[in-house]
Amino acid sequence: MKRVVVLGGGIGGTTVANRIRKALEGEVASGQVQVQLVDREGVHAYQPGYLMVVFEKMRPEETRRDESLLLHKSIQLVKGEVEKVDGAANKIVLKGGKDLPYDILVIASGSVIHPELTPGFVEGAHSFYDLENAQKLRGALHGFTGGKIVISVAGMPYKCPVAPLEVTFMLDDYLRNRGIRDKCEIHYTYPIPKVFGIDTVAQPMQRLMGERGITVHIPFNVDKIDPAAKSMKSVEGDTLPYDLLIAIPPHRGADFVGASGLGDKGNWIPTDRYSLKADGRENIFVLGDATNIPISKAGSTADYEAEVVTQNVASMVRGEAPTARYEGRVYCWIMTGLAQATYIKFDYLHPPHPPTPSFAHYWNKVIYNRTYWDLTARALF
Amino acid sequence: MSAAEGTEKGGAAPRMIVDARGSWCPGPLMELVRVIKEEPVGTEFELLSSDEGSRKDVPSWLQKAGHALLEVQNESGYDRYVIRKTH
Numbered sequence: 513m514k515r516v517v518v519l520g521g522g523i524g525g526t527t528v529a530n531r532i533r534k535a536l537e538g539e540v541a542s543g544q545v546q547v548q549l550v551d552r553e554g555v556h557a558y559q560p561g562y563l564m565v566v567f568e569k570m571r572p573e574e575t576r577r578d579e580s581l582l583l584h585k586s587i588q589l590v591k592g593e594v595e596k597v598d599g600a601a602n603k604i605v606l607k608g609g610k611d612l613p614y615d616i617l618v619i620a621s622g623s624v625i626h627p628e629l630t631p632g633f634v635e636g637a638h639s640f641y642d643l644e645n646a647q648k649l650r651g652a653l654h655g656f657t658g659g660k661i662v663i664s665v666a667g668m669p670y671k672c673p674v675a676p677l678e679v680t681f682m683l684d685d686y687l688r689n690r691g692i693r694d695k696c697e698i699h700y701t702y703p704i705p706k707v708f709g710i711d712t713v714a715q716p717m718q719r720l721m722g723e724r725g726i727t728v729h730i731p732f733n734v735d736k737i738d739p740a741a742k743s744m745k746s747v748e749g750d751t752l753p754y755d756l757l758i759a760i761p762p763h764r765g766a767d768f769v770g771a772s773g774l775g776d777k778g779n780w781i782p783t784d785r786y787s788l789k790a791d792g793r794e795n796i797f798v799l800g801d802a803t804n805i806p807i808s809k810a811g812s813t814a815d816y817e818a819e820v821v822t823q824n825v826a827s828m829v830r831g832e833a834p835t836a837r838y839e840g841r842v843y844c845w846i847m848t849g850l851a852q853a854t855y856i857k858f859d860y861l862h863p864p865h866p867p868t869p870s871f872a873h874y875w876n877k878v879i880y881n882r883t884y885w886d887l888t889a890r891a892l893f
Numbered sequence: 894m895s896a897a898e899g900t901e902k903g904g905a906a907p908r909m910i911v912d913a914r915g916s917w918c919p920g921p922l923m924e925l926v927r928v929i930k931e932e933p934v935g936t937e938f939e940l941l942s943s944d945e946g947s948r949k950d951v952p953s954w955l956q957k958a959g960h961a962l963l964e965v966q967n968e969s970g971y972d973r974y975v976i977r978k979t980h
Contacts, residue, residue: 668927673919705953709920711946731954733926748957777931806916806924840915860915863944
């Protein structure tokens with residue numbers, strides 16, 4: 513029997529486990545192949561929903577499901593925390609001492625937020641990168657009656673690169689709907705000399721910010737936050753006071769990646785951008801946030817990568833060459849208001865050209881949020 | 894790979910290759926800012942970018958941040974920026 517082990521029960525891990533099971537349906541049914549998924553809690557979080565929770569467009573409970581309900585019944589869910597991957601022995605060592613052998617390993621362990629890496633972040637900043645803090649921010653905004661709100665990126669890389677844009681535009685709309693926009697200032701900072709990484713996106717987004725009275729501070733790389741003084745300092749030497757700070761926390765890869773000798777300084781796994789194999793490893797694939805590939809750490813990336821990993825795993829199980837290639841495909845919506853959106857679609861060779869924001873694009877995102885559990889996680893289509 | 898130790902040039906310390914070709918989101922400059930923060934003073938980087946916007950953005954940010962742009966080479970379909978972290 514061949515064992516395929518998937519690490520991580522997020523978007524990437526869940527969809528790739530279900531897809532591999534489907535691709536190897538006969539082998540799994542006959543017991544020639546076993547698919548196992550390891551997850552610490554056994555609870556699946558739909559992280560793009562957190563921003564929706566902040567602005568009361570999704571309920572907190574709509575962002576979570578029991579992982580066992582999303583996996584096909586023939587996939588074994590192993591609840592446990594990975595201590596390390598022993599690549600030489602082809603086994604996973606779980607905390608508590610249990611070993612899990614594998615023939616093919618898929619690492620989809622995502623990214624972990626580390627607000628404590630930026631001085632003052634924990635005490636001084638709001639964020640929306642976990643459910644608890646998204647709910648706190650929702651409460652803080654509800655009680656906000658006027659003043660200066662600053663949006664900032666406190667570390668790189670971070671998942672969902674467009675999230676700072678989205679929270680800024682949604683906030684503007686939210687304050688207008690409440691009739692207090694004229695009592696509020698919105699300030700947007702970004703680490704480079706434009707509001708987003710490339711011109712095709714940055715230019716229309718900066719134009720929108722101008723139209724909506726949003727002040728831009730670029731480049732601004734957060735050095736530290738002073739919660740007592742309610743101000744933020746940049747490595748460029750600028751000081752920016754705030755009444756309410758919404759910041760993106762620093763991210764790192766999973767701890768076990770470092771303990772296994774698989775990662776770089778940030779615990780991101782060096783990965784071949786086309787085959788999605790971990791560098792120097794023939795039977796370890798990596799997808800989603802866990803890789804060091806310099807594209808969006810986003811659910812869409814993991815979803816497209818899962819198609820490629822599935823094909824390559826199925827080929828290897830059947831003794832064929834794993835020839836499928838990931839071409840860098842990503843598709844992400846960008847909320848430009850509470851009921852308006854655009855999107856970016858790109859691959860390694862073709863940059864994005866976001867269309868004019870519209871209600872129709874927003875509605876597509878709403879539909880995706882509702883159908884995610886079947887469409888992507890269960891991989892039913 | 895996005896960042897890896899590359900070849901030695903003329904006996905100097907190994908350069909870190911930052912292969913940001915096809916990095917439209919978050920973008921090559923974001924990758925460069927990230928690795929410059931992580932590495933020690935004196936480290937040299939080769940940033941590979943297929944984004945034409947980098948031709949303006951990279952020198953502009955390096956000037957503002959005070960790091961050195963040592964060389965720019967136009968390759969087939971991308972540009973190679975050689976950079977040293979100076980402080």
